[in-house]
Amino acid sequence: MKPSLIAVFLRNPLRIGAIAPATRFLARAFRRSVLALGAEPTTPIYELGPGTGALTRELETLPNRLVLIERESRFAELLRTRFPRLEVRCEDALESEALKTAQAGSILVSSLPILSLPDPKPFRALFFELLLSGRFRAILQYTYGPKDPLAPLPPGIRSRRVRVVLLNLPPAVIWQYERG
Numbered sequence: 001m002k003p004s005l006i007a008v009f010l011r012n013p014l015r016i017g018a019i020a021p022a023t024r025f026l027a028r029a030f031r032r033s034v035l036a037l038g039a040e041p042t043t044p045i046y047e048l049g050p051g052t053g054a055l056t057r058e059l060e061t062l063p064n065r066l067v068l069i070e071r072e073s074r075f076a077e078l079l080r081t082r083f084p085r086l087e088v089r090c091e092d093a094l095e096s097e098a099l100k101t102a103q104a105g106s107i108l109v110s111s112l113p114i115l116s117l118p119d120p121k122p123f124r125a126l127f128f129e130l131l132l133s134g135r136f137r138a139i140l141q142y143t144y145g146p147k148d149p150l151a152p153l154p155p156g157i158r159s160r161r162v163r164v165v166l167l168n169l170p171p172a173v174i175w176q177y178e179r180g
Helices: 005-011 024-036 073-082 121-133
Strands: 045-048 066-069 087-089 106-110 136-143 157-165 172-179
Touching: 024 106, 024 136, 024 157, 024 172, 073 087, 106 121, 121 136, 121 157, 121 172
Parallel strands: 045 066, 045 106, 066 087, 106 136
Antiparallel strands: 136 172, 157 172
16 A cells, blocks of 8 residues: 555654655756756765655656665655665664765755754754765755754854745755855
8 A cells, every 4th residue: 555645744743844745846956956066977866755756756867876765664665666776775864874884975865854853953963974974075955944954053064045946835945065
């Protein structure tokens, strides 16, 4: 039986960032943001919290190796069915072996609901560690609020708002994080 986004949301609303999947406009904005980073085709891209694959559908058109990290087992199974050529890891981002062993210079695309998490501090720490370690050269995170979802930033990390996507429900902002 296919997982229902609404059923998973109702069972535990803090685990799902939005009741509606990202629109194609947000997915295209993410793709453009990845391209703007000038990633070589050999640069791996990791997607955190792909859910049902709304962003994945657009990201898989890139020539890069794409690794999906999804905590919800029902969504991970759905992703394996929808994207049989991609590597799908059913694991928690905070304990992800894939992230710990990522190739230096990788790119991370995150759909994690940072602003609605009961305690975002562990995810902030993870993102900062991934950047400062050099395993990831950039992290793209979207949010539904106007403020930087990872602020305050530690020394050595900078952020900037790279895209605002009004044609999404609700409107979304893509933030980019890098060392610097």
